[in-house]
Amino acid sequence: MDLPFETITQTPAETATLARELADRVKGGGAVALIGPLGAGKTTFVQGLAQAMGVEGRVLSPSFVLHRQHGRLHHIDLYRLEDHQFITELGLAELLQDSTSIVVIEWAEKLASFPPGTIVCRFSIISDHERRIHIEQIS
Numbered sequence: 001m002d003l004p005f006e007t008i009t010q011t012p013a014e015t016a017t018l019a020r021e022l023a024d025r026v027k028g029g030g031a032v033a034l035i036g037p038l039g040a041g042k043t044t045f046v047q048g049l050a051q052a053m054g055v056e057g058r059v060l061s062p063s064f065v066l067h068r069q070h071g072r073l074h075h076i077d078l079y080r081l082e083d084h085q086f087i088t089e090l091g092l093a094e095l096l097q098d099s100t101s102i103v104v105i106e107w108a109e110k111l112a113s114f115p116p117g118t119i120v121c122r123f124s125i126i127s128d129h130e131r132r133i134h135i136e137q138i139s
Ligand SMILES: Nc1ncnc2c1ncn2[C@@H]1O[C@H](COP(=O)(O)OP(=O)(O)OP(=O)(O)O)[C@@H](O)[C@H]1O
Pocket: 009, 010, 011, 012, 013, 014, 015, 036, 037, 038, 039, 040, 041, 042, 043, 044, 045, 061, 079, 106, 128, 129, 130, 131
């Protein structure tokens, strides 16, 4: 997939497929920041990435846990994050520095900044079934 890229998906399956198409870019390691409202398709996107990476088992929304690890894939959901102190406790900075990890972060708008090279995916809800997804890599 060439970046920047923007599309509108019509189904959750299409959103997961889009993530699979992005997977080659992130398989080696790096951060993927997912930004957008409740129900926009962020977790669906992570499920597509996980599938492309051969993660076994279900990828759930980690809203209550903040962090779930599936092999090299770290799935983080900052929805419930209120205290920025917790980002330190979570070890997110260290995780982002480990170049072999793939760190996918839902509600990434809660972070002040992203490391260079982060792939930022912005989701917006167009209708019940349509999601606009814009993907770029920040320098
Ligand atoms: N084109 C689409 N892409 C993705 N999800 C869609 C699409 N159309 C409808 N949906 C529905 O929208 C919801 C997306 O849920 P998902 O958990 O992926 O969102 P989320 O962004 O992770 O939400 P949250 O902020 O609560 O974590 C699902 O119920 C899914 O069926």
